[in-house]
Every structure is written in C-alpha cells, then in structure tokens.
Amino acid sequence: MVSQIAQLIVSGVLAGGLYGIISVGLTLIFGVLNLVNFAHGEFLMISMYISFWMSEIFNLNPYMSLPIVVAAMFVFGIIIQSIFIRPVTEASHEVQIVITLGLSTIMQNSALMAFSGNLRVLRTPFSESMIEIAGIFINTQRLLTFTLAILATIILYLYLTKSYFGKAIRATAQDSRAAKLAGINVPFVYMITYGIGIALVGLAGASIIPLFPVYPTIGWHFANIAFVAVVLGGLGSIPGAMVGGIIIGLIESIAGFYFGSEFQQAAYFIVFIIILIIRPTGLFRK
C-alpha cells in the first residue's frame, strides 16, 4: 500500500516536471509580454515533428538532436514574434488572443496538411526501460525528461536573477515604460523572451518524443494542462509554474489510479475551479 502510494507520487512528480517546463515557457511569455500564448502547444507539436524527422531522415537519435531542436525553436519563436506578435504589442488583449489563436489554428492545420493526421512513433532504448529503487519503478526516459526540465528551470531562474540581460527582462516585466526610460531595448527584450519561452517548449518536445506519438493536435492537450498549471502557480511566476505543473502531475496520477483514467482531467479541473474561487491569484503570487 505504502509502496503503491509512493509509486503514484513518483510517477506524478515525473509527469509534472514535463508539464512544468511547458508551463514555465508560457508563464515567462505572459509575465514579460503580457500575452497568453495560445499557440504554445503547437510549438511543442512542431518541435516533436522536427525531432521525429531528424531521426527519420538523418538517422539522428533524439538525444543528439535535442540541442539542435532547442536552437531551431528559439529562432522559430523569434521569427513568429517579429512577424505576428510585435505589430500587436500595444493592441488590446482581445486582439492578441485572437492572433495567437489564429496562429495555433494555422500551425495545427499546416501540420495536418504536411504530415497527415497519422500518429508517428519514435522508440528509443530508453522508452520502455525501467529502473527500480526500493520497490518503486521509474521510467528512465521520464526521469531524463524530468531532470532536463528541472535543470532548465534552474538555469533560467539563475539567468533571470543574476545576469545583466536577465535583469533587463525582469525590469521589462515589472514596468515596460520605466524599463524603456532606463535605456532597455524593450522590443528586443520581448523578442528574446518569446524565443526563450519557445525554446523551453522545444526542449520539452524534443525530450518527450520517445514517450508520446506525435500528431497535429497533440500540442493542444499539453497546452491546456499548461494553462491550468500557470494559473495554479500564479500568472507570471516561474517557480510557481514549475510547482503548478508538478501539482497537476500528482493530481493526474492519483485521480487516475483511484477514479479511472477517464476522470483525470475532470479532477484537475475541479481543483482549478476551487483554487480560482479561494485564491484567484494562484498559489505563489503575492
């Protein structure tokens, strides 16, 4: 019984790390650009496709191509931001939401046209391998994803708090007008921040390709979880997003075990509604 609960907690936390890294990118973009990126999940889908095709065409295994995918997604994010999002920086919230929603639809359907709706699976030796620690089974690939996610979050956090440009990003997040007055190139900060957010999603996408099949609408599912995680952690808070992701992972694994996998989503939604009613600013925002 105890080991069963421990198993649930471990697999919940491991899944949560993945949700966390997707949410961190989303919350970073929200915190700095004040924009809910509804195309977030589609970037995940695209990075999974890049990783998949690299392996199919160049025979490059997903661990080797991971840095390439992350770099490619960083550039892709910057391009998308410069073309579609920069012109509406000053526009109303509604306009921004509609733009990112439109982008999401465009990317999803482009993938559908280019790659068809078939599920594509990429298996690596780590996909199924398990290690056992004190009676608890851990999937090696999930452990790897989790470690990468935590590492990336810590590096990002350190970068934002310690480095010069990181401070500029935080200053822009706090007050973009004051940041502009202090001589910070705000449009440039917006562009790079969006790129970083998308690169984080790229990291998530490249590291889950051995675990999940890729198809054009896969991003939407993960994006939804990320929306909930971000609100749980407090919009704009990076540690909050990570913890929010882990909480969702835990809820999902525990509810899935006790109520059946059909009601996992219902469970975290109910928690979501309760949190919104009692603490609408999220768990970590002051």
Added chain:
Amino acid sequence: MKISSNNNNSLFKYNNILSHSNVFEFVFIIGLIALPMLISNSYYRDWFVMAFIMAGASCAWNIIGGYAGMLSIGHAAFFGIGAYTSTLLYVRVGISPWLGLIAGALLSTIAAIVIGRATLRLKGTFFVLVTIAFCEVLRFTAIGWRSLTFGSMGITLVFKKNFFNMMWQGKTAYVLLTFGYLVFVYVFNKIIEKKKFGYYLVAIREDQDAACACGIPAAKIKTIGLMISAFLTSIGGSIYAQYVMYIEPDVVFDIMISVQLILIGILGGKGKAFGPIMGAIIIIPLSSFLRGSLANLSGLHGFVYGVALVLVIIFIPEGVYGRLYRFFNKNKKNIKNHVEGVM
C-alpha cells in the same frame, strides 16, 4: 437639464426603426431565406443550413464575446452539451429532441453559472483560460464515459421521419428550422441591444471600473450574459446534432467549433446583432467549397480559418458589417458613442 434635449433628439434618430442599417439587415435576411427556398440543389442548401446554425450560435456567442467583450474560447462546451444532451435523451430514453433541446440549454445555463461564479469577477485572462479548460474536460469526459456516451465512437442517429423526432425528408424543413433558430437569436440580440441590459454589457466592455463606479454590478451582469449566451448556443448544438445525425466528442467539443464561432463573429463584426450573420454567409460557403473541391487535402479549411482570423483582426478589427454599419450611419456622427462594435 439642457443637454438632454439634444441627446433625446439623436437617440430618437438612432432608434428609428427605418434606419438604413435596419432596412439593409431586413432585406438581407429576407434574401437569406428566399435563396435556399428557390435553390433545389441539396448540396447548396446544405451550405445554408450550416451557415444558419453557425450564424445563430455565433450570434449567441456575440452576447458575451461581442457586447461584453469577454472572449470565450470554450463556447464549443455549450454547443457540445446541447448536442449530447438532446441526442442522449433521444437515444437512451426516447425523449423528443424538442424537449431535449430545452434540457440541454438548461444544463448549459447551469454550467455557465459555475464558470461565471468562478471567473467573472477576475480579469479576462482567467475567464478565457477557464472556458478552454472546461471545454477540454467535457471532451475527455465524453470520450471516457463510454457507458453513457459511447466514447469516441460517437452516436449515430437512426433516421425516422417524424416531427416528434425532429427529422424530415429533404432539406426544406431543416432550412426553415435553422432559419427560425437564427432569427430567434438575432431578434433576441436586437432586443438586448436596445435594453438597459445591453448598455450595461457594452459599458463593462468599454471600461469595467468606470461601469462599476456607476453602480453596474459587473460580475452579475456578465454572469447573466454568459447564461443567456450558453442557453442559446446550446440550442444550436442540439439542432446541429439533429441535422448532421452523427456526433462525436472530437467534433462537437472541438476547439474548431469555438474558433469558427469567434471567426464568424469577428469577421462579420462583433458587438452587432447582424455581424455574425454576415460573417457566416461569407466563411461557411467558402470553407464548404474548399472542403468539397480539395477533399484530399484535409486541414485546408482549418488553415483558411486561421489565416482569416489573423488577417481580419489586423486589417478590419471592426468586421465587415462594422464597416458597412459605419457607412450606413455616416451622417450620424453625433451618436457615434453608441453601441459600436469597434474594439
């Protein structure tokens, strides 16, 4: 006291039922019903039926998304509740879809109360996120709860021609039914536009803090708006299920339904009762045509929706009818601050 005489005068002019825009709307709607009645080709009639359903549902979305400016991306949830409730009641218990339609609408209203209570006192972002999450949860529940909903297999309705079953031979009855639904929602919007309630919604959209300062209970008004919107959207979902005779979670609870409703609303002009009708009559035939002529390229019509969404919001944010409306009422500059769909 002195200002009021001038104001009354302009308001009187605006309320004139024979204003250019009203005449245009009336003629357009007459044309809308005349055309499918004259055409006997059932392929083209299908375009009209779908356009009427989506226009009606988008008009319903317009109440909260247009007038109140609360962009709901989860309206497929209400659409799906309507489709599933009426269909399940009919298939499982044998209750007429006419009653199932009401039951679905009431269920949607209850869902709207829950969502409204949880989010509408918060900023818009929370509302948007919760509507999406809610829709997604319903989709997964509909897939997972196989014993009730048949899961992702979906439900196929067996055709039994009967008024009681809301099934008819040929398309004429469906054209009339969906047109009736569209006109009902449209007239409802028109009435709201003129009532205090509509002005409250617009005031909240323009400046919520100022509206609250004037004593408008913003959260309550928005919740009621969402309830009405959910009720009417749900009816559209029930009618859709009866017309298509096949529903599955990945269609009726899909984000594409919400995207279509938003696109139709924004393309036509949101915050205008007539806007969504115009939007639907442009986009539905276009996408049906694309789907029909390039059937092997699945995803193309969705791609067109996305591109249209981005282009419209950048270049004509007030929508096609918003432009026309301004053209019709060009010489009434003094009442420009009236209900306008411009963001």
